Amino acid sequence: MQKRFVYADNAATSPLSKEAFDAMKPWLTEKWGNPSSIYSAARDARKAVEMARADIADSIGAKPEEIYFTSGGTEADNWAIKSSAKAFGKKGRHLITSAIEHHAVSSSMESLTSEGFEITVLPVDKYGMVSPADLEKAIRPDTIFISIMLANNEIGTIQPIEELAEIAKKHNIPFHTDAVQAVGHIPVNVDELKVDMLSMSSHKFGGPQGVGALYIRKGVRIPPLMHGGGHERGRRSGTENVAGVCGMAAALKHAVEIMPEANAHLKHISDRLFDKLLQIPYTQATGHPEKRLPGTVSVVFNYIEGESIILLLDSKGISASSGSACTSGSLDPSHVLLAIGLPHEVAHGSVRLSLGKDITEEDADYIAESLTEVVDRLRTMSPLWKG
């Protein structure tokens, strides 16, 4: 087995696409200009930002004036949640979210509890699915906001957002979805999803890091999080990241164009990889068997610990991640793995491989062979393994 480099952590961040780089390059070299200034160099920058906005809007079925650029997914989530609480807090103090959200959502929610807001956290089933019936039951007269993610970053499960948002709509409650892992990976249309707000992040689909957007449906009014010079029509101040938004738009346009082909390929490779990994004894797949991101292969190996697996994979040239406590910097494994009902000791042995479109069968086979070897080696030295 010859050593090769396989990057399998695209859910953490993805390599910059050529399309994104080409769109950014002029704005990092021969062109510059503050889009708010009035001379011609600045007008070019303004034009570039507005074209990027229109392209991004188009990719998700939104209108350009419903797209607000941010510094990334984290800011978009913080803004949607904290500003909705502020905007609708007079009507009620109750918010609803799910047990498997990214920390950008769950910690934003938590921050509101000190301001007298009450948060209901909906459970998920063993596949990581939120039940629409649970949402219906959790809604109270004082519920003012709901945030449930579209696709999960650890296990890849895709939620029935249309159904969940429909329930919210029936009760006249604004609905936000963190679509950071979904945009550019599966078809996303804000009207079909019936969401009022949607977060996205450029570096998850081949764009640069540090840029993202919040979609806010026309007619939904939330105050700014960032105050200042009144950029983004007064809703998000700060000089636009011209190169960043151009890269983001080009990356998304490209990702959407190649999506059908890329996803067919990713599904094929993921199936192959799952097949091989599940032959390792005491191994189970996590996430939904069908309703999942096509490039996410998430598994747990019993009797061993995730950080050790990741370090040994790294020494074989493979970049992957784990939801074990050791990799989260705390002593508890990932809240997502606990929410799907895994015992702590099993959740510690998790591995997430998030594949990119250029992955080959040979790469997948190399990952499977390497993991088989690594798991065996760690089990041999584990006091829990009686194999």
Next chain:
Amino acid sequence: MMYSDKVLDHFQNPRNVGEIEDANAVGLVGNAKCGDIMQMFMKIEDDKIVDVKFKTFGCGAAVATSSMATELVLGKTIDEALQLTNRAVMEALDGLPPVKVHCSVLAEQAIRAAISDYYKRQGIDPEPIVGKIEEVDHDHEIACD
């Protein structure tokens, strides 16, 4: 988070991994729920640790501290081994990231637990010599700290 080269070396090429069939001192510390378990096997003859091996379930630092701890006590007398502190294990590894310091504590405890077992097997109360050892509790909910 960054591991030193020494930690990575001891993780990737751990010294003294395995079990000792005729061990006369075996210690088990940690908890699977918290993500670390260490088991130490020793052969003690005439007050001297003539062989030592370990098995560890845990992160890179847990493996590396176990490995280093076995190196530091091999060939030592019981008294010398009981002098081993988690700090010494950390220093020998050129340091640990702050969130991993507890792994070195566990390695120190694993050594003490094995020596404690050695005394128990001879009907000697280990506590006055070794101090109190936290028993591994598989049956109760515990908090990881």
